[in-house]
Amino acid sequence: MPAESGIAEAAAVLRAGGLVAFPTETVYGLGANALDARAAARIFQAKARPSFDPLITHLADAADLEKLVGAVPAAVAALAWRFWPGPLTLIVDRPAVIPPIVTSGLDTMAVRVPDEPSARALVRAAGVPVAAPSANRFGQLSPTRAEHVVSGLGAAVDVVLDGGATRCGIESTIVDARGPQPVVLRLGALALEELVAAAGPVSVRPGSSGQPVAPGTLAAHYAPRTPLRLVSGAEPAPGGGERRGFLAFRAAPAAGYAVVEVLSPGGDVTEAAARLFDALHRLDAAGVTEIHAEAVPEEGVGRAVNDRLRRAAATWNAAG
DSSP: OBTTTTHHHHHHHHHTTOOEEEEOSSSEEEEEETTOHHHHHHHHHHHTOOTTSOOEEEOSSTTHHHHHHOOOOHHHHHHHHHHOSSSEEEEEEOOTTSOGGGGTTOSEEEEEOOSOHHHHHHHHHHTSOEEOOBSSSTTBOOOSSHHHHHHHHGGGOSEEOBOOSOSSOSOOEEEEOSSSSOEEEEOOSSOHHHHHHHHSOOEEOOOBSSSOSSTTOBSSOSBOSSOEEEESSSOOOOSSSOOEEEEESSSOOSSOOSEEEESOTTOOHHHHHHHHHHHHHHHHTTTOSEEEEEOOOSSTTHHHHHHHHHHHHHHHHHHO
8 A cells, every 4th residue: 555645554453462664764664563462573583583583673753762762872872863864773771671582692782763754644543663674585685666565475474564665775774883983783774984074083894704793794695596606797698598698887788688677877876775675676586597607896785786795606606
């Protein structure tokens, strides 16, 4: 149903323990009442998500953070007031009111205020914080359109709010600012340069090999169903007669690919991020045997694009 006109119905579903897929500025989220352990468990079941991977909790306003968790460190509060609403997720101590299942048993929780009016309106109308990872099967491509949600999760979702294509097209940046220096746990739609300008030096932690301390940090993740491998530049496809697809940054390869997606002919990494998952969904549905992908410049949100491509390729390297 349309996002704007479906808010009241979707909010009632959340309050009743149901699942609602809704658009944010980053990707579509699969939401449940974050105060309801049984509702949160439905998220893990619908996504086939392992119980060790924590969820992000969404609030309607920055002022709701201290109402939920109490006092937070000054650096956390400063980043919240600077970047919320927006594609920044912050790590805070988990309050007792949030069931441990939401944080996968961790004493910390991930929280953000989305910069999408219908998402904030939904959380506000529901009257509860909303736990919401991306609305897709675990480990697969994130959804940037309502049809991606329907195709991936189907009847497992009670309501899908359709807000069209998401603006950023890539997940939020996750930061733990509770210590002496902020730590970026996941690169995302808020560029590293913006964080540094606001908070000073930050460190970037590589992907998790054990239990994740934040969502989306496993080394293998964000993968299409079609095998994907990284290549250097827009080179011609190898021989063999196979039907391959190519994900290019700004120029199509010379020859040999059955299907080609170009992320940004003008060389804009922000446009590339916005189009990344949408393009990969199309390549995944094109009937190719393999997807070749080239990296984008390692700057701005291009770092997050490359991060997603590396994790997608790692999924298939591990499988092979």
